[in-house]
Amino acid sequence: MNRILDTINSSKDLKNLSKNELTRLCKEIREQLLIYLSQTGGHVGSNLAMIETTVALHYLYDSPIDKIIFDVSHQCYTHKLLTDRKKAYIDPNQYTSVTGFTNPKESEHDIFAIGHTSTAISLACGLAKARDIKKEKYNIIAIVGDGALSGGEAFEGLNNAATFNSQMLIIINDNDMSIAENHGGLYQNLKLLRKTEGKAECNFFKSLGFDYYFVKNGNQLYDLFDTFSIVKNIKKPVIVHICTKKGKGYELAEKYQEDWHYMNPFHINTGTLIQQSNDNETYENLTRDFLVEEMRKDSSIIAVTAGTPKIFGFNKQLREEFSKQFVDVGIAEEHAIAFISGIAKNGGKPIFGVSSSFLQRTYDQLSQDLALNHSPAVILIYFSGISQGSQTHMGIFDIALTRSIPELSYLAPTCQEEYLQMLKWGLEQTIGPVIIRVPGIYITNRDVQLLPDYHYVQYEIVNQGSQIAIITLGNFLELGMKIKEELEKTKNIIPTLINPRFVNDYDEKTLNHLKSNHQLVITLEDGVIDGGFGEKITRFYSDSDMKVLCFGAKKEFVDHKTIEEQYQRNHLTDQQIILDILSIL
Secondary structure: OOOOHHHOOOOOHHHOHHHHHHHHHHHHHHHHHHHHHHHHEEEEEHOOOOOOHHHHHHHHHOOOOOOEEOOOOOOHHHHHHOOOHHHHHHHHHHHHHOOOOOOOOOOOOOOOOOOOOOOOOHHHHHHHHHHOOOOOOOOEEEEEEEHHOOOOHHHHHHHHHOOOOOOOEEEEEEEEOOOOOOOOOOOHHHHHHOOOOOOOOHHHHHHHHOEEEEEEEOOOOHHHHHHHHOOOOOOEEEEEEEEOOOOOOOOOHHOOOOOOOEEHHHHHHHHOEEEOOOOOHHHHHHHHHHHHHHHHHHEEEEEEOOOOOHHOOOOHHHHHHOOEEEOOOOOOOOOOOOOHHHHHOOOOOOEEEEEHHHHHHHHHHHHHHHHHEEEEEEOEEEEOOOOOOOOOEOOOOOOHHHOOOOOOOEOOOOHHHHHHHHHHHHHEEEHHHHHHHOOOOOOOOOOOOOOOOOOOOEEEEEOOOHHHHHEOOHHHHHHHHHHHHHHHHHHHHEEEEEOOEEEOOOOOOHHHHHHOOEEEEEEEEEEEEOHHHHHHHHHHHHOOOOOOEEEEEOOOOOOOOOOOHHHHHHHOOHHHHHHHHHHHO
16 A cells, blocks of 8 residues: 555645544554664654644644744654655654754744754744734744643743733643653643543633643544634633643553653664663763762752753652652753752752753853852763754754853863762852763873862873863873873974863962973863853963963854764864964974
8 A cells, every 4th residue: 555655745745634534644654754763773762652733733724824833843853744745754864954953944844943942932922912913914823841831941931921811822742741740730730630530620720711622632633624624723821731641652661751752763663773882881870879878978069950850860760769869840940050059058958950952941040040159069060062863952052151150160171080070069068059060971090299279279180291281081091191192292392281170260379380391281171162262261371471272172052963973164173283283393
């Protein structure tokens, strides 16, 4: 039997299908997405859950005239497949031609580039306001995963949207999961609404003034058709609460929903990874083992996460064992920073784990709630530096973001030994907030001079030389070592190699000492140059004869480029840097 999917080239082609054919199409899309995901990796659970909803919307509405916004847009694979990008999910030669999130550069059907969460309702409000001012007529639909509702911006958007007097459809995709289980009082109401099939008198959405509709089986195409057909012509904001199954149609993803939120390439039949890795040798598991040991000894240590519990390596069993000392605040990083400030002020020892790109939401809380109040909390920054992922998840901005905040100690360890020492000190000190930039994914070891106290700034002289000083921040020590060895081998130049340890503070004694027998200082940082670590060193030497070259990432959004491409583009290979050094000398 020929596939209906093979006849679909755009969402307009859905209009000619019967409902039975649309049901068959959903089955074919699920099978094709599983093939695609098994070979590329990606967000499995959320996309398998959203197939029927996406097909129903594109059948009943007219994208891109009608505007569809996904939140989080990692549930957009079916939408992309139906909007002129089918080959990217069918032809292995084109798998890398699209990203895992909506992207206006790919298609006019993608209104926004969205990778973070809780934003769609606010964006929809802006679209609706502009539409109404221009007196245009079309529909605006925001599809919001239930996990996104824990973010503050989602509450703000709902509060504003409820006051509109024109069309806006907000679909709450409720599968009772974020990455892991949901947390927060709102989810008690969602649970009640699911249990009563939307009939409970206590209804959060109705309390704000929304018209409210409930779909018990959000993976049943006919039920979705019925409800969407009703709400399509309502000229005021409407909530449609649909209940879907995360991982729908793939038994392993349905059974182990947390594990299958995102998965690297896998064998469909068994679910095993195509390329196995040694997960024991990661900083995630190193942190887990450290915290488990310390939390068992000290009940005042409280681990905090914002919807990403496995960032500490804490599985469900550990979360249950430390139920009083492990807190998932939901996708609410701003709240998390203020929360740990309160814990620290009242005698607790909080430690918050967060991805570099998610830290961007927290600037005001880092400055006002935490640093200004000298609260001795620890923040671990994961997944920082240049990576080949999405432009929405770049980890290169955390240094520039935090450098402008006073009373904030930012440490950059180079290895396991340094990381654990900084972590122990950070939890015990009572001076103020400490951020630690986790050196990478996989553990590195070296013979390092450890400090007993990181309150006093002291750089590590890894190798004493002359003429050239290489200051390498964090995980770029390895790059600095390559440059040092090459200069020694080919040019008979023995440079000084320095591990600064501290991102935000100077070791003035060491920097001044370099003036006596060095002509050139180069800085290496795995982050954006503008506003970064190197600029600080340049400013220190601005009134001297010392020349400074800064190496790092350009200030730009980069989407799915290999690390090798980006190193080359940013002039970050050892050979490129050596040529620059020699041109100065």
